[in-house]
Amino acid sequence: MMHEKDLPLLVDLYELAMAQAYWHEGMQERAVFSLFFRDLPEHRNFVLACGQRNIAEVLEGLQFSEDHIERLRQLNRFQPGFLEWLRSFRFSGSLHAVPEGTPLFPQEPLLEIEAPIAEAQILESLVMNYVHLESVLATKAVRLALAADGRPVVDFGLRRMHGIDAGHRSVRAFRLAGLSATSNVLAGLDFDMDVNGTMAHSFVQAYPDELEAFKVYAHLYPGTTLLVDTYDSRRAVRRIVSWLREKPLTNIGAIRLDSGDLAAEARDCRRILDDGGFPQIRIMASGGLDEYRIARLLAEEAPIDGFGVGTAIGVAADAPALELAYKLTEYAGEPKMKSSxxxxxxxxxxxxxxxxDDDGRIVRDTVAGRMENAEGRPLLEPIMENGRILPEAIGPLASQVDGAQQAIASLPDPLLGLEPAEPVPVQISDYLTQLQRDSLAVVAGQRR
Incomplete structure (x- = not known):
């Protein structure tokens, strides 16, 4: 199992190889690397940027231990002097990033790192992994929250996520995206998110009679949600109604449907509950749900009060990857670019x-030079300088969540739907356009 202390070795080999080459050649000038994406994934109208603050905390404590140095020595690829350089490695650069939960569009940096080139190069895969995971999952989660139209969405994704690190860090992204709760106890506690859950079918199956299982759970957990579809959901709800009439002080908060025709099941169960005198008991649904199924259920006016989503959110099933790029954009004060x-x-x-606009909705974005002044609010903020997190640069998670929800609410209405929509216009400033032309001319001259 990987431990957090071993993160310095979580690099692709070429990053260490390039760093050694920079060290060998005495290349110590400062470089700027920009993290961005060129195109939106299919089925996405924006990307919700997450993980930038998280990586800042990782960078602040990153250092190679004696064990790391010895393990690298065993690869027989690195010179003793370079290993000594790694032994004293501490990130000494700066980090600018957009606030957590900011909707972004192609060519807009999620973050920029400025540091001596070998330092910044070593960080490439680590930075990309952190930001990629949380941004992909947050972008999926916000679609689910929007599809639910104010109804709670609970994360059930842990068991099918790609590793325990994803299972833990995902919940932070889900909270920023607007999900209501998680079934993940550790992450819920760590990220101050409501922890919710019901029961598995195995609990009902373990009892000779399902009503006995319900009674045990209701006694232990007042206000609980009962899973009613192990055998026959309608029959189970009728039995619950009869039991509650006999024991009116029993507190049942909701029932959960996990299979079958959820719309039809929900309508019938709602009717049974209402006719029985229990309109306050809510209906939750789960079982293979994603934003499209949730939207269809609500379009069909299914009387469902909340949703539990597992696999679809845990692996961002329809768009599991974001083509992030971490590119050198400046070295030793000279602009750099890729022109392939x-x-x-x-x-x-x-x-x-x-x-x-006057209603707080996004009209357009402009990607400009760092020192330019342009219309609008600047999104990239300084988070680290000289290798240290700036005071008050990373606020409490609750304030980050509030900021993320405000940022999501600023999107134009078409972008809040599930169907592809015309993106927010992203302009490139005249200065950057000219800088790109000049840089291309330099590259062309080097090819002659």
């Missing part, structure tokens, strides 16, 4: 300016 076909990047340090 289809993968042209923007040189220089950057800022993103967001213009809102």
């Amino acid at each position: 076909s289809g993968k042209v990047s923007l040189p220089g340090r950057k800022q993103v300016f967001r213009v809102l």
Whole structure:
């Protein structure tokens, strides 16, 4: 099992190989690397940027131990002097990032790192992994929350997530995206998110009679949710109604449906509960749900009060990857860019300016140079300087959640739906456009 103390070795080999080459050649000038994506994933109208603050805390404590140095020595690829350099490695650079939960569009940096080039290069895969995971899952989660139209959505995804690290860190992203609760106890406690759960079918099956199982659970957990579809959901709800009439002080908060035609099951169960005098008992649904099924259920006016979502959210099933790029945009004060076909990047340090209308909705964004002034609010904020997190740069998670919800609410209505919509216009400033032309001219000259 990987331990957090071993994160310095969580690199791709070429990053260490390049760092050694920089060290060997005495290349110590400061470099700027920008983390961005060129295209939106299919089925996505925006990406909800998450993980940037998380990686700052990782970078602040990153260092190679004696064990790390010895393990690298065994690869027979690294010179003693470079291993000594790694032994004294501490991130000494700066980090600018957009606030957690900011909706972004192609070419807009999620973050930029400035540091001596070998330092910044070593961080590539680690930074990308942290930000990729949380951004992909947060983007999926916000779609679920929007589809539910104010009804609670609970994360049931832990058991099918790709590793325990994803299972833990995902809950932070889900909270930023607007989910209501999680079944994941550790992550719920760590990220101050409500922890909810019901029961498995095995609990009902373990009893000779399902009503006995319900009675045990209701006694132990007042206000509980009972899973009613182990055998016959309608029959189970009728039996619950008869039992509650006999024991009116028993407190049942909800029933949960996990299979079958959820809309039809919910209508019938709602009718049984209402006719029996229990309109306050809610109906929760789960079982293979995603944002599309949730939207269809609500379009059919299914009387469902909340949703539990597992696999679809745990692996972001329809768009599990974001083509993040971590590209060198400046070295030793000179702009740098990639110019290969289809993968042209923007040189220089950057800022993103967001213009809102009078209703607080996004009108357009402008990607500009870091030192430019443009209309709108700048999104990239300084988080680290000289390798240390700036005081008050990372606020309490609750305030980050509030900020994320405000940022999501600023999206134009078409982007809040599930269908593809015209994206927010993203302009490139005249300065950056000219800088790109000049940089391309330099590259062209080098090819002659």
